[in-house]
Amino acid sequence: MKPTDSELEILHVLWTNGPSTVRQVHDALSQSRDIGYTTALKLMQIMYEKGLLSRQEDARSHTYTAAVSEEDTQRNLVDRFVETAFRGSASKLVMQILGQHKASREELDEIKNLLSDLNRDTGRQD
Template identity: 85%
Template sequence: MKPTDAELEILHVLWAKGPSTVRQVHETLSQNRDIGYTTALKLMQIMHEKRLLSREEDGRSHTYTAAVSQEDTQRGLVDRFVETAFRGSASKLVMQVLGQHKTSREELDEIKKLLDNLDRD
């Protein structure tokens, strides 16, 4: 399941901080943008229904945990993006990204290492 942009922001908070209450997630999100507590709560409830989050209940407090891994989510988003924007061509995506952004020597070395490993497999 593809999370919305707002859901992805919440997942990033939970992946970084681990299990958190709505208040903790709201505080983190509020540092970068204006979001109401009830909006964060509603989004997290919907995400729980969609099985993107799991929830532990302790009295009146609920602690939420990401029920999907960061790697699987990123893989799914990239796969869909490559299919829709680049008609399935990973090379067109890579050439577009490398042509549009300044890439550091370390990143280029990492890319070369990845390509060497893929070539060996």
């Protein structure tokens, strides 16, 4: 399931802070943008219904937890993006990114190491 941009913001708060009430999520979101409490509440209720959040109920409040992992969500978003924007070509994505943004020496070294690891895992030698 692909979360909306607003849902992703809420997920980021929960991935960073762990289980949180609507008030805690609202306070965290309010640091970077103007969002009403009832808007945050409604979004979190919808996310719960969609299965993106789990909810623990106690007498006074509900505590929400991300029901999807950050890694799985990132993987699904990237897979969908590569499929739709680059027709499934990971190399076109990488060329676009590296062509538009200056990578630091450290980032290039990380990319080389990742490629070496991928080649080793697939049994290829380049």
